[in-house]
Amino acid sequence: MNEIRTRFAPSPTGFMHIGNLRTALYAYLFAKKNNGKFILRIEDTDRERLIENAVDTIYNTLKLAGLQHDEGPDNGGDCGPYIQSERKAIYAEYAKKLIDSGDAYYCFCTKERLESLTDESGNRRYDKHCLHLSKAEIEEKLASGVPYVIRQNVPTEGVSAYNDLVFGEISVENRELHDNVLIKSDGYPTYNFANVVDDHLMRISHVIRGMEYLSSTPNYNLLYRAFGWEIPQYIHLPHIMRDKQHKLSKRYGDANFEDFLEKGFLPEAIINYVALLGWNPKNDREKFTLTELAEAFDVAGISKSAAVFDEVKLRWLNSQYIQEMPTEEFQKHALPYFENLPANIDKELLIKLLQPRISVFSDIPEKLAFITAFEDYDINLLEDKNSKTTLELAKTVLPEVIALSENAAVWENDALFEAYNALTEKLGVKRKQLLWLVRIALTGQASTPCGATEACVLLGKDEALRRLKYSLQRIS
Numbered sequence: 001m002n003e004i005r006t007r008f009a010p011s012p013t014g015f016m017h018i019g020n021l022r023t024a025l026y027a028y029l030f031a032k033k034n035n036g037k038f039i040l041r042i043e044d045t046d047r048e049r050l051i052e053n054a055v056d057t058i059y060n061t062l063k064l065a066g067l068q069h070d071e072g073p074d075n076g077g078d079c080g081p082y083i084q085s086e087r088k089a090i091y092a093e094y095a096k097k098l099i100d101s102g103d104a105y106y107c108f109c110t111k112e113r114l115e116s117l118t119d120e121s122g123n124r125r126y127d128k129h130c131l132h133l134s135k136a137e138i139e140e141k142l143a144s145g146v147p148y149v150i151r152q153n154v155p156t157e158g159v160s161a162y163n164d165l166v167f168g169e170i171s172v173e174n175r176e177l178h179d180n181v182l183i184k185s186d187g188y189p190t191y192n193f194a195n196v197v198d199d200h201l202m203r204i205s206h207v208i209r210g211m212e213y214l215s216s217t218p219n220y221n222l223l224y225r226a227f228g229w230e231i232p233q234y235i236h237l238p239h240i241m242r243d244k245q246h247k248l249s250k251r252y253g254d255a256n257f258e259d260f261l262e263k264g265f266l267p268e269a270i271i272n273y274v275a276l277l278g279w280n281p282k283n284d285r286e287k288f289t290l291t292e293l294a295e296a297f298d299v300a301g302i303s304k305s306a307a308v309f310d311e312v313k314l315r316w317l318n319s320q321y322i323q324e325m326p327t328e329e330f331q332k333h334a335l336p337y338f339e340n341l342p343a344n345i346d347k348e349l350l351i352k353l354l355q356p357r358i359s360v361f362s363d364i365p366e367k368l369a370f371i372t373a374f375e376d377y378d379i380n381l382l383e384d385k386n387s388k389t390t391l392e393l394a395k396t397v398l399p400e401v402i403a404l405s406e407n408a409a410v411w412e413n414d415a416l417f418e419a420y421n422a423l424t425e426k427l428g429v430k431r432k433q434l435l436w437l438v439r440i441a442l443t444g445q446a447s448t449p450c451g452a453t454e455a456c457v458l459l460g461k462d463e464a465l466r467r468l469k470y471s472l473q474r475i476s
């Protein structure tokens, strides 16, 4: 069997759409699973949409995601150049071959004429007008520099069919196909041409890409046939949606890999989650490293139906990665969020408290809000229906807690816990009630990443006492 070769062929748009990341991932996994090669090709022939540094974004993203390509613009290979704008002469040469064989033709039609071909519903089909120009007419127009494009000459009869490894048999009436532009008036190829020439010359065995290309693939297959080239296997991937009706979108911050990195998700977790968007490992397993994915990946598990992106699930997966992280690594990620905390805060304890309690790193500021913002809290929080804790109870319990705390010889979690526990017996209140009051009086928040005594230790004795007194004063 020939070597398995897949490619990722992004257009440099400046960001990495989640759908494109999944395409890259599946192409990578399929190659790795089959001992093949994963190739990176930059598709930058749309010269009007070029964005500075966008190619660097592609390299950086693939690196972060761990998808190392075997061949590409930056690491070479025997099928280069791997940047389409550097392959202009190659496309021109192959377009000329198609013209000679009658599978393509020069088209000199003006914009106005093309626009006049648009029907009431806004659809436009080129009418092969220029196919019928005489050789002399063509020569003359070329010689006098009339702008032109080169179009594919698709048959007007018959059916084109192919087998997609995910979507099965796809069949199209040839009269539905368009005479696609292959070479534009600026001399650059369109995707519709370059993908065929490059996939062939780069010996791509399996073309993996989004399903938006399903319906134009018959056009491409006609080109392969015209050249007498072997047609690759196709693996088209279903769309990724936010819900049944809506695509992922930049507006909701769920379109791009970068959006999720910014929200504090880990690249490994994103990759793991994206792998499951449209691919089912056929068991209940959800957590996979990249290497494990490459072992488990199987085209038979790719679904035809749209995948729905579930950020809640991604959060869960991310929390799994966070919890399994070595403490030092967690600390590295968490420390930048500690910058504005008072110097005396016990950071080590904070790390211990946070690691099991956050799903993404950007949860940290909210969890720590009680440390920096305390004074204005709603005093009614001291009341708790569940444990029948009231403000009246607070008025008797808090002075006792303060007295005991002031005299505490060791300011440490277990000792404080024991002391407060003993106090509940003395006062005849429930432990739940006392700990609730202390925690709220110290933090001013219903939900905190720490219990009452942990809050004491975190804040330190002076600050803890100051807060207890402040809270008492507010209810007195």
Ligand code: GLU
Binding pocket: 008, 009, 010, 011, 043, 191, 195, 208, 209, 210
């Ligand atoms: N440049 C195309 C895109 O970004 C690539 C499609 C393909 O994978 O063939 O959509």
